[in-house]
Amino acid sequence: MNKKLAVLPLSALLLSVSASVSAGMCCEPPPPRCDILFDTNNDQIRSSEKGEVAALAQRMVNEPQLKITLEGHADERSNPEYNLDLALRRAWHTKRALVAQGAGDNMIHIETYGEEAPLASGSGEPVWQKNRCVNIVE
Numbered sequence: 001m002n003k004k005l006a007v008l009p010l011s012a013l014l015l016s017v018s019a020s021v022s023a024g025m026c027c028e029p030p031p032p033r034c035d036i037l038f039d040t041n042n043d044q045i046r047s048s049e050k051g052e053v054a055a056l057a058q059r060m061v062n063e064p065q066l067k068i069t070l071e072g073h074a075d076e077r078s079n080p081e082y083n084l085d086l087a088l089r090r091a092w093h094t095k096r097a098l099v100a101q102g103a104g105d106n107m108i109h110i111e112t113y114g115e116e117a118p119l120a121s122g123s124g125e126p127v128w129q130k131n132r133c134v135n136i137v138e
Contacts, residue, residue, distance in 0.1 A: 036090075040075075045094060045097055057098045067108075069108075070135070073134070074115050077128065080114060080115060084113075084116075085114075091112055119135070
């Protein structure tokens with residue numbers, strides 16, 4: 001059975017894309033990710049976040065080819081050097097927890113941003129909370 005593919009003229013395709021952009025259906029940045037949250041001035045994984053870490057560790061055990069990057073972040077309320085160190089410790093503790101639960105050390109890379117690459121802009125507790133985290137990037 002032969003099926004013919006419909007071929008749209010380029011102008012129709014451009015019109016469709018233009019309408020999608022005008023309607024806000026594409027090209028909007030995704031919301032900030034906050035995968036593992038931390039308390040203020042703290043590098044220990046919250047009890048409420050340990051389930052997420054355990055689920056990721058199990059996935060990494062089941063998918064040994066998986067490679068991830070842990071991106072450490074901090075809010076803006078201290079000096080940049082302290083925040084870089086805090087973000088690194090957060091990512092390091094997350095990595096240690098994953099490895100302790102069976103993930104391979106070589107599967108995990110760490111990057112640290114401190115306050116230099118905020119996930120949310122502005123100030124106030126809701127914004128600062130979004131910036132006190134470790135993001136997991138595959």
